[in-house]
Amino acid sequence: MSRVLQPGGDVNPSLASERRVDDLRGEIVGASPAFLALLAQLRRVAGSEAPVLIEGETGSGKELAARAVHYWGTRCAGPFVPVNCGALPDHLLEAELFGHERGAFTDAKLARRGLVAEANGGTLFLDEVDALSAKAQIALLRFLQDQRYRPLGSARELCTNVRLIAATNQPLAEATRLGRFRGDLMYRLKILHLELPPLRDRPGDAEQLALHFAGVFCAKYRMPAKTFDAATLAWIGRHPWPGNVRELENWVHRELLMADGLTIHASLDVPSGDRRTSEADAIADFQHAKAEAVRRFERDYVLAVLRQARGNVTRAAQIAGKERRAFGKLLKKHGIDRQALQD
Template sequence: MLEPASNRRLLIVDPCDDCHRLLPGLRNVGWDVHSCTLSSAPEHPCDVGLLRLQAMHLQRPDAVKDLISRSNTEWIAVLSPEELRMQNVGDFVCEWFFDFHTLPFDVSRVQVTIGRAFGMARLRGKGNVHAAELAHELLGDSRPIRELRKLLSKLAPTESPVLIRGESGTGKELVARTLHRQSQRHDKPFVPINCGAIPEHLIQSELFGHEKGAFTGAHQRKIGRIEAANGGTLFLDEIGDLPLELQANLLRFLQEKHIERVGGGQPISVDVRVLAATHVDLENAIARGRFREDLYYRLNVLQVVTAPLRDRHGDLSMLANHFAHFYSLETGRRPRSFSEDALVAMGKHDWPGNVRELANRVRRGLVLAEGRQIEAQDLGLLSQHAFTSSMGTLEDYKHRAEHQALCDVLNRHSDNLSIAAKVLGISRPTFYRLLHKHQIR
């Protein structure tokens, strides 16, 4: 059965006479066809695009790349035999287009290709994430991320300090930005500072600022990060790396709500909400005398724990597609999907670097991929990885196999749980019961 015409929109860009002769046949099989110039094409949403690719387009390829990247659908190139022989046209078409046709048209073949492009566009669209819209969102639908979003919605309106804990790469700064964005201070500054990335002798000046002449090289007054965040939110990342002397100064600020610039004697009142993050065990650091217990209790009024990627079952493919779209703008390559092999390899990988590692591997994959899809080897992962496990009872093996099967199917079908259940050959109620049993989602 044909899709309704309103759901099958074809846009022909810079059409030629041969393109116009296609219109009656395409409309007869259910396509709603429109044509326009390249410059006005972004104003016309479509499900499939057909571009009459000419020498002028190849001389200004960025306009074509921009159109295809932003349209979030599949495009077919139309070329004359002469244009097909132009230098580098083959690489350009293979990189950016779903398929191509040479003139004169084989009408029946064109209709088949457009239909296949439409199907591929719909398939790709299910996993697509608009990077610009979601750049600052906590993406995912797993149980840990849903619970995190719910917790942040409760904590954001308060003025209390929040300590954000979790492994490296789990998005602690993103959590801090979410708390700020949902707070009453959202229209005021959000000022982050990485306590582990600034040389120890500069941290005090960075945090509290300094007056002109306070030390050698202080040629002018400097406003510190705390003062710059006045009215807004101060985010102290890797707070566990803050030297003990600075911990005392920070504690004094939290108690008295004012600072003094280095070299100055005038107290300056500052109103900020303090968020702190760490991946280290602060309780252990306190026991070893490396972190002040009184500062710990000042910062740890409210607490958020970010989940590692290995526990976010079903979020992997969504995040991978998000990064593929986000970094495609940087690499100048078209967003690519992931092969089945790549999805399996990602599902088996333990992700010690968490979401940051996933982002870096996808970025690498976009650069190295030679085909239309990103393969496991492009990500630096093994497609067939042997895992060894200790011996256990038959029930242990069954439990692990059941858990792995649920994780694997969620990695590929998290957007449609009915299909996920069907792939496993079980009913939807049974599928939900198993998710609950294994505490997934």
């Protein structure tokens, strides 16, 4: 699911694109009504050049859907450049996206092209776009207006031509309602919208995917073909897979490597496995609920302290008993704009 399909050097672009599309067909597996409806949507969306927002649970295949839009569309001969917004520190994000000149900041010993330049003529895929800080959201909004940008440390304004696809595992409208994401940016990203169904809402697809992944891993490790016994395959179809396709892929990977012989039996007997799975799901749900409660408390507390300090970060940090730098990180983490709280 996370395999990167890169442009192919000196290969004829049209032939390389055909191969990528063929490879992609091998990765897109399913026959449920929800999945077939999604495929039809992907085809329609791929036929335009407008920005796309893809929403779906973790592990549901958002990057694969973005690749389908790219390789089935008019930009298939161009590059597909994925960016994990959640993995980029705020102070480096603009340099990564727009590039920088030599000496623009500490450690910038050489000039470097940004990712928007690398994606010229193709697609820029922003995963976890909801993780962008308020500053990064402003920079992205400015770029989307006319696709013009200025590398850090440069006086030259450059222009590129990319199609933007963004993805998030949290509803962006909810993040906007809570003040964590700019509404004007959301509307620019959400001209076209795709919502990926979770695996539990795709009856029959889990079994197909399990067989597909078994074939992929057998080929990878040069093993003879292996398959699942009927009871295990039935259990795969019943399991809710809270981690979606990624969880299923990892489970098949482990079970195939641990299996003796050519038939894969689940490492737990099916009835007890169902019970253990339910217990694990309950624990996961509790941990998720606990993490969400902590996040909300932390954000509400930071807002309350900042209001008490009238937007003064240094004073707010003193009230909270934290270092100013650590308090500033909390502001970025929760996308809080202190200027809005100043008198």
